Amino acid sequence: MKKQRAKITLAGKTKILSSDDKKYVIKEKNKDLKSLYDYLNTRQFHNYPEIIDEDDNNYIFDYIDSVNIPTNQKASDMANLLALLHNKTAYFKPITADYVKKIYEGIESNIIDIENYYNQQFDVIAGDVVMSPSSYLLIRNSSKLLANFTFIKKELDEWLKMMSEKTKERVVYCHNNLSVEHFLSSTDDYFISWDKYTIDTPVLDLMNLYSNDYNKYEFSNFFEVYNQRFPLSDEEKKLFFIMISLPKKIEFTNFEYDNTTKVNNLMTYIYKTENLIRPYYFI
Numbered sequence: 001m002k003k004q005r006a007k008i009t010l011a012g013k014t015k016i017l018s019s020d021d022k023k024y025v026i027k028e029k030n031k032d033l034k035s036l037y038d039y040l041n042t043r044q045f046h047n048y049p050e051i052i053d054e055d056d057n058n059y060i061f062d063y064i065d066s067v068n069i070p071t072n073q074k075a076s077d078m079a080n081l082l083a084l085l086h087n088k089t090a091y092f093k094p095i096t097a098d099y100v101k102k103i104y105e106g107i108e109s110n111i112i113d114i115e116n117y118y119n120q121q122f123d124v125i126a127g128d129v130v131m132s133p134s135s136y137l138l139i140r141n142s143s144k145l146l147a148n149f150t151f152i153k154k155e156l157d158e159w160l161k162m163m164s165e166k167t168k169e170r171v172v173y174c175h176n177n178l179s180v181e182h183f184l185s186s187t188d189d190y191f192i193s194w195d196k197y198t199i200d201t202p203v204l205d206l207m208n209l210y211s212n213d214y215n216k217y218e219f220s221n222f223f224e225v226y227n228q229r230f231p232l233s234d235e236e237k238k239l240f241f242i243m244i245s246l247p248k249k250i251e252f253t254n255f256e257y258d259n260t261t262k263v264n265n266l267m268t269y270i271y272k273t274e275n276l277i278r279p280y281y282f283i
Contacts, residue, residue, distance in 0.1 A: 016063065023063035024052060030195040033059060040173070043088040047081055047190050064192070066184040075217040076225050078183040081191065082175075082209075083229030086202045089173035090230075100163045107156055110246065115149045117249050118142075134252070134259035141267050148245060148270055155242050162235045170233070174198050174205045179212040203236055207243040214244075214269060220276050241277045245270075 009016045015026040037048060049061040069077075122142050125135040175182075176196040184190045198204070206226075210219060232240065247270060250262045 017060075023065075025049065025061040025063050026058050027061065027195070028058055029054070029056075031197065033194055036173075036194060036197055040089070045085055045088045047084075047188060048194060049190060049192055064184050064186050064190055066186055069185055071180065071217045072221060074180060074183065074185060075213075075219075075222045077185060077189055078178075078180060079222045079225035080229060081183065081189045082178070082205060083226050085175065085191070086172040086205070086230045090170055090202075091172075092168040093171055094167060095169045097164070100160070100166065104156065104160050104163075107242065107246075108153075111149060111152055111156070114246065114249055115146075118145055118247075132256055132259070134256060134263045137260060137263045137267070138250075141263075141270075144267070144270060145247070148247065148274075152242055152245050155238060155245075159235060159238045159242060162238065166235070169201065170236070171199050172202045172205075174200050174202070176200070176204060176208060178205055178209040180216055201236065201239070202230065202232065203240045203243065206240050210244045210273075214272055219272075220279075223276065237280065241280070244273050245277070 009018070017024045017026055034051060034054075037051065040046070040048065049064055051059050052062050053060040122139060125131060125139045128135060131139065174197060175191050175194060176198050177193050178191070182191060182193045184192060206223075213219065227237075247266055250259075250266055252259050252262070
């Protein structure tokens, strides 16, 4: 009898176990995925890698051989699958005015913090005798950044008005770790890496996905497909636009090339986001 050979390769925190005729994925246990899968099965959602075995610390999954397809097509397929997940698991939970106010104040505090951070950066740059390339690029776009904060604060106030008389909120099972790399096409479509799943507004999945993938494919096409299959309410859509419009703080270093790249990426993000949401304000 021919003895099978086994090989283990590392892919990040994941181990791939390969024998002559089979592959398995070994991942550390972070959450009770069996309970999640049991629930998803009751909702007729089966698009996840099967758990073959487990021990005290790890799950062993069946390995999924994915098919290479164009990225924009893959994103469209991912939009359909995400909409299916949200449709299958959606329900409404009661909310209170205090709950809404807490969300509002949390977002408002984050906006003010980031706005103050960039205003401080502008003040420092204004005192420079000679501007570095990154400083020049940032100050040249200061009006765009400040206008963006004005827009976000106005939209947040509008969202609060929309939510003022709401007594329930739609929640879904969120994958909460979405990117095009965590979507596989094979005989069926699958989401992998469910370690961070949670129950929350569908906006959570969309904003995390946008943060990860905004520059990898045409996100407007993704969002159009998703919204056709799982239409967001007006308040959900507004919250999504608010959250993705809020820029992150740039962590500057002593390397000017890196700093300039980061500022350029920030402005690319802002302009791409503006282009994504603009059509929804002129319908």
